[in-house]
Amino acid sequence: DAKTTQPPSMDCAEGRAANLPCNHSTISGNEYVYWYRQIHSQGPQYIIHGLKNNETNEMASLIITEDRKSSTLILPHATLRDTAVYYCIVRGLDDKIIFGKGTRLHILP
């Protein structure tokens, strides 16, 4: 089973920052938080990952709380092309990436 909890859907206005929350209260010390997204029926796309520090790349920022029990993915300036299902995943030493139901993000024009 997935080790994360995400809201089923969210709306965000185009051009605004999209903040997608994720709870992973049972995460252990050697487990990473990964974010993927899936646009329509395409293959999931890697966005970002982190262990305990906040991370930023060209796509997004990942904010992980100090206790590591939750995180937030931030898309700084959402566009219509960011409409997708976003998956927050905890990846452990068994190397399996188990997808939950994700958050369906709607970008509103």
Add this chain to the structure above:
Amino acid sequence: DSGVTQTPKHLITATGQRVTLRCSPRSGDLSVYWYQQSLDQGLQFLIQYYNGEERAKGNILERFSAQQFPDLHSELNLSSLELGDSALYFCASSVGWVGIGQINYGYTFGSGTRLTVV
């Protein structure tokens, strides 16, 4: 183009038949992972191979089998097909697995094979 190649893109077959889905991983990647995505089940992890050896198993049915060949491509064999096997089947690859410290690399997914069983 993600670098992970899956063939065929679409497949229509009858119940009871057997099909083979093929995946070529990204150049340099040693691990291959298979996922099934149906409308009501989301993305389900099926099986993982690393450098030709099975590493992890998920919710893979006994009617399904997979293997990874010396050239690192992988095949997923689905037999005695049922209507409920209709789904998108994704293959992903990565550099390695956490046993050798490769956890910092994400998976790269292919564009999938859409299987329709009629």
